[in-house]
Amino acid sequence: MINIILFGPPGSGKGTQAAILIEKYGLEHISTGDLFRYNLKNDTELGKEARTFMDKGMLVPDDVTIKMLEARVLESKDPAGFIFDGFPRTIAQADALMDLMKRQSSEINALVKLEVSRDEIISRLLERGKTSGRTDDQNEQTISKRIDVYLEETAPVFGYYDRLEKSYSVDGLGTIEEIAHRLHAVIDHLCELQNEES
Numbered sequence: 001m002i003n004i005i006l007f008g009p010p011g012s013g014k015g016t017q018a019a020i021l022i023e024k025y026g027l028e029h030i031s032t033g034d035l036f037r038y039n040l041k042n043d044t045e046l047g048k049e050a051r052t053f054m055d056k057g058m059l060v061p062d063d064v065t066i067k068m069l070e071a072r073v074l075e076s077k078d079p080a081g082f083i084f085d086g087f088p089r090t091i092a093q094a095d096a097l098m099d100l101m102k103r104q105s106s107e108i109n110a111l112v113k114l115e116v117s118r119d120e121i122i123s124r125l126l127e128r129g130k131t132s133g134r135t136d137d138q139n140e141q142t143i144s145k146r147i148d149v150y151l152e153e154t155a156p157v158f159g160y161y162d163r164l165e166k167s168y169s170v171d172g173l174g175t176i177e178e179i180a181h182r183l184h185a186v187i188d189h190l191c192e193l194q195n196e197e198s
């Protein structure tokens with residue numbers, strides 16, 4: 001079992017790359033943003049609660065997010081591993097994930113960050129907003145807020161895994177295929193490490 005956190009600012013390509021990785025490695029993709037959007041669309045209580053934060057580009061409170069994530073992980077039957085996308089976004093979420101993995105007799109193998117500049121993110125998100133139907137991608141102010149939240153609250157999560165010697169960075173600029181190749185190199189390396197250990 002191999003569990004990977006795909007990390008990076010909004011618009012860094014996590015969702016696109018996760019879709020490629022699950023095909024290649026047979027992993028399960030868990031995106032907290034997608035889970036919230038599913039709840040918004042279906043007008044659930046959770047969706048209503050999340051909407052006010054999402055519309056402002058703010059994080060949904062940790063207790064709500066962690067509960068949703070745990071339920072989603074526990075729903076999976078015998079996965080080859082997970083790709084977490086958009087989670088953890090705070091240190092409290094990183095602690096909760098560590099705890100959850102331990103309870104499953106498993107662990108996070110690596111956090112892999114996609115590096116993309118602020119200017120590139122803004123232009124990618126505005127472009128995505130033209131077709132994604134996501135209101136948080138259409139307003140430059142909301143985009144800017146999401147980047148600030150990433151830098152203030154989420155970026156420290158990289159240091160958390162770095163101290164555990166589980167952090168990797170990959171250049172997030174280039175074609176989808178080029179970036180996918182860089183990610184494959186990291187994950188193949190992680191698989192080799194795991195094979196050596198077992």
Ligand code: AMP
Nearest residue numbers: 032033053054058059060065086087089
């Ligand atoms: P994303 O699709 O990952 O960009 O997430 C869209 C929005 O959902 C974010 O701007 C947050 O409002 C909310 N969200 C997604 N994941 C999390 C998380 N792990 N913690 C808190 N809020 C989240």
